[in-house]
Amino acid sequence: MPQPRRLVEGNEAVAEGAIAAGARFFAGYPITPSTEIAEVLSRRLPQVGGHFIQMEDEIASIGAVIGASLAGAKALTATSGPGFSLMQESIGYASMAQVPCVIVDVMRGGPSTGLPTLTAQQDMMQARWGSHGDYRIIALVPDSPQECFDLAVEAFNLSETYRVPVFIMTDETVGHMHEKVVIPPADQIQVVERNWHKGPKEEYRPYQFTGKDVAPMVKAGDGYRFHITGLTHDERGYPALTPEQGKKVVTHLIEKIDSNVDKISRVEEDGIDGADVVVISYGITSRIAIRAVQDARKAGLKVGVMRLITVWPFCEQKIRELAGKIKGFVVPEINYGQIVLEVERCSAGKCKVISVNSCGGAVHDPEEILTAIKEAAK
Amino acid sequence: MWEIKFSGFGGQGIVRCALITGKAISLYDGKFATMTQSFGPEARGGACQSQLIISDNRVLYPYCTVPGVLIALSQEAFDLYEPGLGDGGILIYEEELVKPSGDAARVKRYPIPATRFAEEAGNRLFTNLVVLGFFSAVTGACSADAMKKALPGLVPDRFLSKNIAAFDKGYEFGVAQSGAVAAGAAQ
Numbered sequence: 020m021p022q023p024r025r026l027v028e029g030n031e032a033v034a035e036g037a038i039a040a041g042a043r044f045f046a047g048y049p050i051t052p053s054t055e056i057a058e059v060l061s062r063r064l065p066q067v068g069g070h071f072i073q074m075e076d077e078i079a080s081i082g083a084v085i086g087a088s089l090a091g092a093k094a095l096t097a098t099s100g101p102g103f104s105l106m107q108e109s110i111g112y113a114s115m116a117q118v119p120c121v122i123v124d125v126m127r128g129g130p131s132t133g134l135p136t137l138t139a140q141q142d143m144m145q146a147r148w149g150s151h152g153d154y155r156i157i158a159l160v161p162d163s164p165q166e167c168f169d170l171a172v173e174a175f176n177l178s179e180t181y182r183v184p185v186f187i188m189t190d191e192t193v194g195h196m197h198e199k200v201v202i203p204p205a206d207q208i209q210v211v212e213r214n215w216h217k218g219p220k221e222e223y224r225p226y227q228f229t230g231k232d233v234a235p236m237v238k239a240g241d242g243y244r245f246h247i248t249g250l251t252h253d254e255r256g257y258p259a260l261t262p263e264q265g266k267k268v269v270t271h272l273i274e275k276i277d278s279n280v281d282k283i284s285r286v287e288e289d290g291i292d293g294a295d296v297v298v299i300s301y302g303i304t305s306r307i308a309i310r311a312v313q314d315a316r317k318a319g320l321k322v323g324v325m326r327l328i329t330v331w332p333f334c335e336q337k338i339r340e341l342a343g344k345i346k347g348f349v350v351p352e353i354n355y356g357q358i359v360l361e362v363e364r365c366s367a368g369k370c371k372v373i374s375v376n377s378c379g380g381a382v383h384d385p386e387e388i389l390t391a392i393k394e395a396a397k
Numbered sequence: 398m399w400e401i402k403f404s405g406f407g408g409q410g411i412v413r414c415a416l417i418t419g420k421a422i423s424l425y426d427g428k429f430a431t432m433t434q435s436f437g438p439e440a441r442g443g444a445c446q447s448q449l450i451i452s453d454n455r456v457l458y459p460y461c462t463v464p465g466v467l468i469a470l471s472q473e474a475f476d477l478y479e480p481g482l483g484d485g486g487i488l489i490y491e492e493e494l495v496k497p498s499g500d501a502a503r504v505k506r507y508p509i510p511a512t513r514f515a516e517e518a519g520n521r522l523f524t525n526l527v528v529l530g531f532f533s534a535v536t537g538a539c540s541a542d543a544m545k546k547a548l549p550g551l552v553p554d555r556f557l558s559k560n561i562a563a564f565d566k567g568y569e570f571g572v573a574q575s576g577a578v579a580a581g582a583a584q
Contacts, residue, residue, distance in 0.1 A: 026420040026432070196459055197416065197432040199423035306457045385458065 023202050029193040030055035030097075032164040032200045033123055034063060036171025037095050039208050042121070043069035044094035046083035048076050048102060051135045052191040053125035056097035077102035081109040081122070088113075088120050089247065091213070091238035093175055097123035100142055101132055103149070110184055111150030112249045114272060117182035117226065117233060119213070121174045126190040126353075128379030138191035139379035140302055140353040144360075146186050147331050153269045155276035157283060158186040158331035160301040164198045170328070176211035177283060181275055182233040188330065190353070192303040192382060216243070224254040228267045230274030276332050285328040286337060290316075294323030295346045296395040299338075299362055301327040303382055304351050311388035320396050330358060338365035347371030347395030351388050353379060371395050398453075399538045400461040404446040404478050405470030405491075410525030414468070415447035417529060417547050418539050422451050425543035431456040444473045451538055466536055467504075468528060469495055470511070479504075489532055491524070507535050507574060514566050523563035526552075530564035534571025541568050 027035075034056050037045075045060045061071045070087075074080040080096045087094040098106065103124045113120055128134030129141050146158045157177050159170045170187055178185040216223050216235040225245045227234045234254075237243040246256035251268050253259040276283065291297060296315075300308040305326040315322045323345075327334065338361075342348075347370050350359040356374040363372045373391045377383050401418070405411045412434045419432035434447040448464075450456045463483040469475040469490045475497060482488060482504055490497060492508035509531045515523040533541050545561055552560045 024424055026416065026423055026430075192433070192459060195433065197419055198430070198456075303459070306459070309457050382458075382460070 023204070025200055025202070026197050027164055027200050028055065028195050028197050029161065029164040029167040029189055030125065030195065031059050032167035033097070033161075033171045033187060033189065033194075034059035035200075035202060036168035037121065037175065038063055038067055038069075039168070039202065039205065039210075040093065040172040040175035041210055041212070042093040042095050042175060043067065044084070044087035044092040045069070045096065046072045046074050046080045046087070046094070047096045047098065048074055048080050050077075050099045050102045052127055052194050053097045053099045053102075053123065055194070056123055056125070077105040078109065081106040081113075081120075084120050084122075085109060085113050085116075085118050088118050089239045093119070093121075093179070093213075095121040095123065095175075097125065099125050099127050099135075100129045100139075100145075103142055103145065107145070107149040110156070111152060111154065113184045114150065114154040114156060115152075115249050115268075116247050117272075118184070119175075119178040119182050121171070121178055121185050121187065123171075123187045123189065125194040126188060134380050136191065137380040138303065138353060138382065140188075140190055140304065141355075141357070141379055143188065143330060143352070143354065143357045146188055154272045156184050156186060156331060157181070157276065157329065158188050159328060160188045160330050161193060161328075162302050162305050162326070163193065164196060164200045166328075167193065168200050168202065172208055172210065176209070179211045179213050180233075181279070181283075182236070183276065186331075188302070190303055220244075225256045226252065226254050228254070228271040230271050231278055233275060280332045280334070280336075283329060284332060284334050286334050287324075287326040287328060289324040290321075291323035291325070291341070293321055295321045296349060296392050297323040297325055297341060297345055297347075298349045298351070298388065298392065299325045299327065299358070300351050301330055301358070304353055307383050307385055308351055308388050310385040311392060314385070314389050315392045315396075318393075320392060322392055322396075327358070333358075333361050333365075335361075335365050338362055339367070342366035342369040345370055346397075347373060349373045349375060349388065349391045349395050351375035351377070351383050351391070353377045353382065399449075399451040399466065399536070400464045401449045401451070401466040401468070401538065402446055402461050402464040402478055402482075403449070403468045404444065404474035405468075406443060406473065407445045409445070409470050410522075411445050411470065412447045413551060414525050414529050414532075415449045417544060417551050418532075419449055420551065421539050421543035421547035422449075425546045426540055428453055429456050431459045433459055444471070444477055446474065446478065466532070466538065468532060470524070470528065472496065487536055489528065489535060491528070507531070507571075509567065509570060509574075511567065514570070515563055518563040518566055519559050523556075523560060526560045526563035527567035527570075530567025530569075531571040532567075533564075534568045535575050
């Protein structure tokens with residue numbers, strides 16, 4: 020059993036959080052800077068009756084995760100940019116077939132093999148748009164080892180609730196940073212179990228396309244008729260290749276998330292009321308940004324903070340409302356400017372939007388963020 | 398707040414030093430600690446470093462900006478990191494491995510024959526624990542009690558008592574060298 024209070028790195032905390040959430044299957048291929056998640060789970064999963072498989076590559080890894088989930092296990096994989104790219108096709112499949120699964124992307128500098136050992140937040144848009152077609156996913160971004168644990172639990176809960184792939188978008192800094200992590204007793208951790216079908220077998224329908232609720236699931240191999248395909252399908256899972264059904268399916272995939280944004284989206288706010296400038300950030304960058312905000316406040320500026328714990332679905336409504344009240348948003352990210360595009364879209368020209376980019380490899384110098392805050396406050 | 402950099406070459410237990418101190422601070426000394434380490438090609442052989450931030454409040458920026466304490470266990474580490482040590486900071490170095498150059502008055506220098514002490518305690522592998530005891534006494538950044546509580550799980554069980562003995566050796570040497578300084582040391 021894990022000790023309740025430990026000094027651990029973010030990667031280990033994610034692994035422990037997954038186990039606490041009930042994950043009992045991991046398939047993955049080692050890649051820096053995510054490898055410790057696989058390393059820890061290769062040791063821990065067998066201890067709790069789970070399975071660990073090192074696959075031949077990331078394409079096979081996500082395939083095994085989807086298969087394990089359909090067989091009834093809470094399943095995850097962990098990777099970094101190059102592996103995340105390879106997984107995208109099957110992420111679309113999991114979205115279409117509505118298979119709960121959790122994917123941890125410990126971000127490093129890209130593109131391509133890029134900067135394997137250095138930090139980045141460059142996969143934020145890939146998380147949202149990486150596979151083809153219209154679909155929705157959920158992406159959570161932890162800012163500390165403690166939150167790696169907490170959000171791993173939440174990722175599984177959301178994945179089961181909405182039958183959707185959920186991403187934990189961490190980064191090299193948080194992944195390898197050691198801090199105290201408190202692991203609560205099991206009975207104090209809220210875990211959402213899969214919604215199993217309980218009625219007669221012949222009545223089972225693996226899908227419903229209401230745009231709100233998701234259908235209960237069954238375990239592959241338990242004798243149910245459950246056809247699974249990436250093709251557009253009907254309530255039984257059989258291909259139904261018409262424009263009408265296409266509309267029904269896609270609308271459902273999108274609406275089951277969009278109509279529940281208020282329940283899914285978590286944003287931490289501080290000093291928003293009366294602020295002239297609001298700094299929007301996520302993950303490790305939010306900790307760096309607070310330093311700049313503290314300095315700005317000392318200099319007399321009215322600065323609020325929004326930390327996106329859930330990046331996808333994006334908190335559109337909050338941004339729209341704020342844009343009409345403040346002078347500007349400042350959006351620091353360890354990329355060339357990705358989530359800032361969403362902020363620009365939602366603020367629709369009603370206030371300034373200043374991107375503070377750091378193109379991968381290192382966290383920001385708080386001074387750069389401070390300069391942008393001063394610019395936005397003008 | 399303390400910004401501490403542990404440095405040397407791979408295999409000296411540099412990262413272990415930061416882990417022990419970080420665990421001691423955050424689990425037994427009631428403060429916040431964030432530890433990071435050199436990673437990747439830079440961590441394979443040659444210079445190796447680990448950073449620890451200690452604070453009464455939650456640590457935000459996870460890296461050293463201007464370290465107040467530098468532990469240097471190799472010449473390369475000294476050459477690389479001493480210029481970044483803040484004015485008036487504390488420099489702890491292995492006196493048989495590092496020949497310090499530059500302005501001796503800029504920072505407070507604390508030499509220790511840690512390798513020799515470790516050999517006297519049974520094995521040079523305990524050098525890092527000697528240094529950690531010395532660090533605890535000289536800086537007062539982390540109590541000796543908390544450090545010792547942090548050791549189980551971070552050093553092999555069968556060598557626990559020898560590690561503690563090495564720690565005590567360094568601690569006593571630190572108290573003797575700078576008892577008065579240690580009590581009031583703050584950044």
